[in-house]
Amino acid sequence: MDTTKAETRPRILVLGAGGHGKAVLDLLLAGGEWQPAGVVDATPRVASVLGIPVLGDEARLVPLRAAGIGAAHPAIGHNGHRTAAGARLLAAGFALPVLRHPSCVIGHGAALGDGSAIFARAVIGPEARLGRLVLVNTGAIVEHDCIVEDGAHIAPGAVLAGGVRVGTGALVGAGAVIRPGVTIGAGSIIGAGAAVLTDVPAGVTVAGVPAQPLPERPPA
Numbered sequence: 001m002d003t004t005k006a007e008t009r010p011r012i013l014v015l016g017a018g019g020h021g022k023a024v025l026d027l028l029l030a031g032g033e034w035q036p037a038g039v040v041d042a043t044p045r046v047a048s049v050l051g052i053p054v055l056g057d058e059a060r061l062v063p064l065r066a067a068g069i070g071a072a073h074p075a076i077g078h079n080g081h082r083t084a085a086g087a088r089l090l091a092a093g094f095a096l097p098v099l100r101h102p103s104c105v106i107g108h109g110a111a112l113g114d115g116s117a118i119f120a121r122a123v124i125g126p127e128a129r130l131g132r133l134v135l136v137n138t139g140a141i142v143e144h145d146c147i148v149e150d151g152a153h154i155a156p157g158a159v160l161a162g163g164v165r166v167g168t169g170a171l172v173g174a175g176a177v178i179r180p181g182v183t184i185g186a187g188s189i190i191g192a193g194a195a196v197l198t199d200v201p202a203g204v205t206v207a208g209v210p211a212q213p214l215p216e217r218p219p220a
């Protein structure tokens with residue numbers, strides 16, 4: 001990485017010192033627009049992540065904003081928790097920029113919502129539209145004209161073919177493939193490796209090839 005460039009880039013705070021926080025820091029350390037200033041965690045358990053210091057718990061948010069850090073990112077994999085953390089960062093006065101790994105590809109006319117993160121080798125096709133706080137994880141493909149609504153997560157290696165719509169807070173699991181034009185309902189979970197051929201209603205979990213709802217389990 002060009003360390004001269006690192007000194008001039010604007011600083012960004014990362015909220016979350018877990019596994020997804022590590023992935024976000026790796027994205028930032030690969031270069032690009034933002035310089036990681038530090039990490040804050042709800043319950044800090046480590047002193048640093050990838051060499052970036054953990055500065056304390058969320059009580060530090062307002063002082064760090066006052067100290068001149070203007071941007072932050074909620075680095076939390078769980079969709080609901082990430083959305084809630086994004087709201088806390090906005091309330092503390094931080095901007096939530098889009099994070100792009102230098103190796104990702106963004107197609108012409110694609111629109112990316114605030115706080116979204118596009119990881120290494122992910123591809124966003126032309127005129128795809130992503131809402132706020134969307135994750136397009138390592139090597140995932142969101143093809144042309146897809147719509148991915150707020151807080152959804154397209155996991156590593158998943159493929160949304162052209163014109164797919166993914167609802168708010170849904171998870172498309174690692175390596176899943178969604179047929180062109182299919183709609184995934186809000187809050188639904190697509191199992192790792194699934195092939196989704198037909199629309200999935202809101203709030204259900206499907207898995208397998210072709211994807212089917214998981215059988216109901218008796219209450220524990």
Ligand SMILES: CC(=O)SCCNC(=O)CCNC(=O)[C@H](O)C(C)(C)COP(=O)(O)OP(=O)(O)OC[C@H]1O[C@@H](n2cnc3c(N)ncnc32)[C@H](O)[C@@H]1OP(=O)(O)O
Pocket residue numbers: 077137155156172173174189190191192193194205206207208214
């Ligand atoms: C960087 C990152 O890591 S990002 C993280 C991305 N996350 C993912 O990709 C995770 C996606 N999640 C999954 O695939 C999960 O297995 C889920 C959500 C589909 C199911 O999870 P759970 O509800 O905990 O189900 P559980 O593991 O108990 O399995 C229930 C049954 O479904 C089957 N099953 C679970 N997942 C799958 C799957 N992906 N494909 C096919 N069958 C599956 C199990 O074999 C089991 O079958 P059985 O009852 O005949 O034994």
